[in-house]
Each structure stands twice: as C-alpha cells, then as structure tokens.
Amino acid sequence: MEDGIEMLLLDKPTRFLLSHEPNPRLNMLIGGTLTSVYGLWAMFVLPGFRKVPFKLKVPFVPSSKVQTRNVMKLLEGRKGRLADLGSGDGRLVINAASMGFQSTGFEINSILLAYARIQARWKRIPSSEANFVNKDFWRTDLSRYNNVTAFLSPSTMEPLEVKLVSELPDDARVIVCRFPFPHWKPTSSEGTGLDQVWAYDVQSVRNRPTQNGCSVEMGDPMVTFS
Numbered sequence: 714m715e716d717g718i719e720m721l722l723l724d725k726p727t728r729f730l731l732s733h734e735p736n737p738r739l740n741m742l743i744g745g746t747l748t749s750v751y752g753l754w755a756m757f758v759l760p761g762f763r764k765v766p767f768k769l770k771v772p773f774v775p776s777s778k779v780q781t782r783n784v785m786k787l788l789e790g791r792k793g794r795l796a797d798l799g800s801g802d803g804r805l806v807i808n809a810a811s812m813g814f815q816s817t818g819f820e821i822n823s824i825l826l827a828y829a830r831i832q833a834r835w836k837r838i839p840s841s842e843a844n845f846v847n848k849d850f851w852r853t854d855l856s857r858y859n860n861v862t863a864f865l866s867p868s869t870m871e872p873l874e875v876k877l878v879s880e881l882p883d884d885a886r887v888i889v890c891r892f893p894f895p896h897w898k899p900t901s902s903e904g905t906g907l908d909q910v911w912a913y914d915v916q917s918v919r920n921r922p923t924q925n926g927c928s929v930e931m932g933d934p935m936v937t938f939s
C-alpha cells in the first residue's frame with residue numbers, strides 16, 4: 714500500500730514532465746498567455762512609438778513612488794507652469810498639479826494619455842491644472858515653461874540639453890530622473906540609485922562652463938527629423 718502511494722506521488726509529475734505526447738490544453742494555455750502578454754505590451758508601449766526616430770525612442774516605465782517624491786522635493790518653493798516630457802500614466806503631472814503647478818503632460822501614446830486624463834478626472838483635478846496633450850515634445854516649443862520634468866533614456870539626454878538650453882527662459886528649472894545630463898552641472902540632487910533625480914537651473918547652466926569645461930551650446934538642437 715505504502716509503495717503504491719509513493720509510486721503514485723512520484724509517478725505523476727515524472728509522467729507529466731517526461732511525456733512526449735502532445736498536450737493541446739497546455740499548448741493553448743502557453744499560447745494564450747504569450748498572446749495576452751504581447752497584447753498588453755503592444756497596447757501600452759507601441760502606440761506613438763513609430764513617430765519618433767530610433768535614437769529618441771523611450772518606452773513607458775513609470776516613476777517609482779520614491780522617485781516621484783524626489784522630483785516633488787526638488788520642485789519645492791517653485792511655482793508657475795510645468796511640462797512633463799513624456800507623461801506616461803500622468804503621475805508626475807498629477808502630483809505637480811496638487812502642489813499648485815499649472816501642469817502639462819506631453820505624451821505620444823494615446824492609451825497612456827487616456828488613462829492619465831481619467832486619473833486626473835477621478836481625482837477631481839481640473840484640466841487647467843493638469844492637462845495632457847497628444848504631442849511629440851521634440852516638436853514642441855517649450856519656451857513658456859519655467860519647470861520641466863523628464864524621465865527618458867540615456868541616448869535622449871544630450872539632444873535634450875541642446876533643445877532646452879535654446880528654448881527655456883532663464884528662470885527655468887529642469888528636473889531629470891535616473892539619467893543625468895552629460896554636460897550640465899546639476900544645482901542639486903535627491904535620492905540614490907535608480908530613484909536619483911537631478912535639478913538644473915537654466916540660468917546657471919548658461920553662465921557656467923559645462924562639466925567637461927566646454928561652453929554650453931546655444932545653437933540648433935541636434936535633433937533632426939526626416
């Protein structure tokens with residue numbers, strides 16, 4: 714009897730693992746799971762992705778709670794208009810709006826844009842305080858914003874330096890997450906590791922030499938579109 718139970722316990726998983734018989738149910742389950750994962754990924758990452766040149770493509774990765782808190786700390790004492798470049802699900806814009814900023818999120822992914830708008834409405838934040846626009850920020854004049862936040866990718870940071878220094882007003886502050894600017898000297902920083910964020914005051918960037926001793930480029934942004 715004991716042998717029987719042991720055999721039964723050992724036999725079942727071994728039979729399952731070693732069996733070469735086709736298992737249509739298992740195949741359907743794996744196929745269905747992979748299709749759903751791809752569907753979700755495509756839904757959240759792909760819309761708008763093709764509109765941007767390869768070097769400037771940035772997937773959706775939301776700011777963590779700590780990262781969001783760090784950004785808000787570096788915005789303390791400031792006011793006015795804020796632009797989040799690639800606003801994703803809207804968390805930075807919504808948090809900034811609740812601190813009194815007139816906040817605008819630029820986002821090329823229409824699904825994320827719809828989600829962010831619903832979030833803002835759900836939290837009863839009027840669109841005059843948290844506004845989400847379906848626009849490529851590389852093709853947008855940002856000169857009316859005196860606060861800019863960005864959580865992008867390493868390859869976008871150098872072209873972004875050029876765009877922002879040529880467009881933003883002197884009193885503007887730029888806060889970037891996870892990837893610092895390669896040439897600008899930060900005014901301050903908050904957090905460590907993946908949650909680290911850096912603040913740059915445009916006036917001091919314009920007045921000071923860059924990290925490697927060169928002067929700040931004021932010319933055309935390096936970003937060119939076909």
Ligand SMILES: C[S@@+](CC[C@H](N)C(=O)[O-])C[C@H]1O[C@@H](n2cnc3c(N)ncnc32)[C@H](O)[C@@H]1O
Pocket residue numbers: 761765769770771772773774775776797798799800801802803804805819820821822825848849850851863864865
């Ligand atoms: C890393 S996520 C950051 C999302 C959000 N700012 C946050 O901190 O949680 C970058 C976002 O930028 C968007 N994005 C990338 N390139 C863009 C562009 N040229 N114009 C507008 N949005 C863009 C992506 O769709 C993605 O949602």
